[in-house]
Amino acid sequence: MRAAGRSAKAEVRGPSRTRVALALNGRIGGQLLHEPWRSAKRCFLAHLSLAFRFSQAHGNCHGDQPDCDMKLSSETENLFTVLRQSAKPKPVSAIEKLIEDAPDRDLCRINALAFAAKHKLNEEDVIAAFLHGARLGIFDMSWNILCPACGGVLDSGATLKTVKQAEYTCVLCAENCEPTLDEIVEVTFTISPRVRKIAAHDPGTLPFIEYYRQIFWSSGVDLPDDEALAKWIKETTLDSLELSAGEKAVLSLQLPEGYVIVFDPVLHMSQHIEVNGEPARESQSLSFVMTRDHAPSGTVQMRPGPLRITLENRLNVRTLPAIWIVS
Known part of the structure; x- marks a missing residue:
């Protein structure tokens, strides 16, 4: 999506x-x-x-x-x-x-x-x-x-x-x-x-x-x-995917200015991203590793523009991470 x-x-x-x-x-x-x-x-x-x-x-x-x-x-x-x-x-x-x-x-x-x-x-x-x-x-x-x-x-x-x-x-x-x-x-x-x-x-x-x-x-x-x-979810997500147990994927997307959340509903794990400043000329990177013992993470600062996000599922069950646009 x-x-x-x-x-x-x-x-x-x-x-x-x-x-x-x-x-x-x-x-x-x-x-x-x-x-x-x-x-x-x-x-x-x-x-x-x-x-x-x-x-x-x-x-x-x-x-x-x-x-x-x-x-x-x-x-x-x-x-x-x-x-x-x-x-x-x-x-x-x-x-x-x-x-x-x-x-x-x-x-x-x-x-x-x-x-x-x-x-x-x-x-x-x-x-x-x-x-x-x-x-x-x-x-x-x-x-x-x-x-x-x-x-x-x-x-x-x-x-x-x-x-x-x-x-x-x-x-x-x-x-x-x-x-x-x-x-x-x-x-x-x-x-x-x-x-x-x-x-x-x-x-x-x-x-x-x-x-x-x-x-x-x-x-x-x-x-x-x-x-x-389905229309609402399409309009409010930058991308989403299904990761099997142990699977890893890399997404390339454009971050809009505002607030974005990477969220997996299976594990109840998230990464909040505040996006502001001058547009990035080079691709930024972010890693989102899904584990049972994950620690709470703070909000990260990023700039609008290209992003390569690595999503890794270290669980023994399927996960459903998505990148949600909040504002």
């Missing part, structure tokens, strides 16, 4: 007392964080003691076809029979239809409050149904730590007890945040692979845009359709 960008702001809305605007070169469909995750604390705290008692128990539809028309296995049918004994019938029926008909991406990190709003169901009934579904092993429940600026998922765990850090840092936004339940923690549900296998169960197979859509950004990020999102 290679393109020049234009300046705009993508506004991200958190709880009513917090509003953060992240300066980006482009716009992700206006308001990013919709109402359901703002009220996550109100609804989920009512069920928190129930959630803690639920242990995480342990046919493939491809891509994002509009309808999978998948028939549930007899084992899954039995699970739904049990679920109907402990949850209201309307949300259970809606969940069953979702599993049978929805594209893969709709079964990854389901926001129960958004699901209730979409299907015009009682929030408490829906939350109870998803929690019981997690107890039965239909869903895997996760507690996600979010960046309040960009809506990216900084960390994730099966229970709230896995949230151990006193402070989290989003290396994309250079934003520090405390994991407060009312602001930056969301609870989501992903279909268990024993019920239906989806692409997000193996994130290393997801294309660049789908990785951001399904894995990096939280359920509260209101993204546009595929075409609009």
